[in-house]
Amino acid sequence: MSDQPLLEVRDLSIRFATENGDVNAVKHVSFSLERGETLAIVGESGSGKSVTALALTRLLPEPPTRFDTGEILLDGRDVLKMRARELREIRGGKIAYIFQEPSTSLNPVFTIRNQIAEAIKLHRSDVKDIDAEIVQWLNLVGIVEPEKRMRDYPHQLSGGMQQRAMIAMALSCQPDLLVADEPTTALDVTIQAQIMAQLRELKSKLSMSIILITHNFGIISDIADRVAVMYRGEIVEHGETSTVLNNPQHPYTRALIDCIPRLGAKRHRLATIDHAALAEAQ
């Protein structure tokens, strides 16, 4: 067990078979993740990073989704070969998600308490005092007055609070791996920083693995151990975060890093990515 990584994705290719032809969303992607390790998958919209994340527990609708090649080994078992029942167990139980838009990821007709309680009932049948458990998790993610806040409906919370509640819900299942799919994109910049700090703190407290999906190189440096850069469905660069950030090899990685606005830099137009040149280089 100890020499086996928590998650190993080997040669994964995902295709969407639609009426208007096939789309190869992910092409021969491989990466692995140790326990307690944080991997950032960086890339622009449509690069296949979210599709890869959702594929980890087969959350993509099949059809039209087809897995052409590869395997996704979670604790050595191939997710692509699992039955519906096993999938339900790993969803939430082993791999939990937080999504980009907290205001729509929470069901508007239920209170926060209701939704977290559902998660706990699904994966932790041993928990007796569910309310106490909820309060504990809400506390952990930095929600003040959790006893009061948990009786609120999602629309009564601010965006940052909603995302904290989502994180609490994901964590309450005690997963081995937390997949954060653009967790800060929908939030404003100060809240972004707070949420990232929160994730960093949780990471050290709970020694859990995290996959952080983002298009923003700026937020990964203090949290990710390793980074994989995706472009047009392929991983074009993969390595230690500091190495990739300081010495990017692929022109796309360089272009992405150039897009980060820098404080104090001489003012000029922000860099953009010249896709035609990149396509030629590939």
Place this chain on the structure above:
Amino acid sequence: MSETPRQRVKRRFLENKQGVASAVFLLLLAIIAALFALFGAFHLGIPTDPNRTNLALKLVPPSLSHWLGTDNLGRDVLTRLLHGTYISLTVGFVAVFVSLTIGIIFGAVSGYLGGWADDVLMRVVDALMCFPTFPLILTVVAYLGPSIWNVVIVIGLVSWTGTARLVRAEFLTLRETEYVRAAKGLGQRHAAIIFRHILPNAAAPIVVTAVLGVPDAILTEAGLSFLGFGVQPPQATWGNIITDGKAYILDAWWLILFPGLAILATALAFYLTGEALRRAAQTRTERK
């Protein structure tokens, strides 16, 4: 503190005078029906037995002793009307309950699963919708025998297709929402996602169709009773009273008018309540 969705719907419904008036009217009707069903009659100074005949007092026009007149057998029209209220409301609600249950399950499964299952289920709905409903009900009632429960169940069994389509349409949109994906991501079962996560979010349009379905069922029952296939005489229903009265239409206008008005007012009240509910539940605000 902002209001919950439920509070908002309640407030906006209460602001609608037509809707509130209709709802109050229906509530009174329901109370009258319940009281008559439980106690038979109470001392209003009107005859208590809807089926007691008195040939000496047949076809008496509306007067102080018989507020709405008597019919050809000397039975008091008001008493019969009030008894009919219970039957009509029961028919309306039970038929809607039957049709909602089938419609919700059918529509939810169809919209949630999509793909070929959706195709098959919706073709069944299309096929059923091709049947002219009334002759279909007539045939089935003729076969099963006319009784109040047969009528109710048959009306329910043929009127769920609209609900099924509506529920399916709602599910098609709602199943793509982030919170459904989040629920799936938590390992929730399909049944729980359908009934716990999606259905409550589709509740508003479903409640509205339910309310609008009641008068349809009441009208269908009245029509069936009028044709003699509904609830059997001497049991008083609004449709039956009109049937009995149609022979005397030129001499005794009150036999037709009052049950007709009762049907009209009740159906209208249901439609107005439904409309008010629909407006109150609407997310886009088009005020006044």
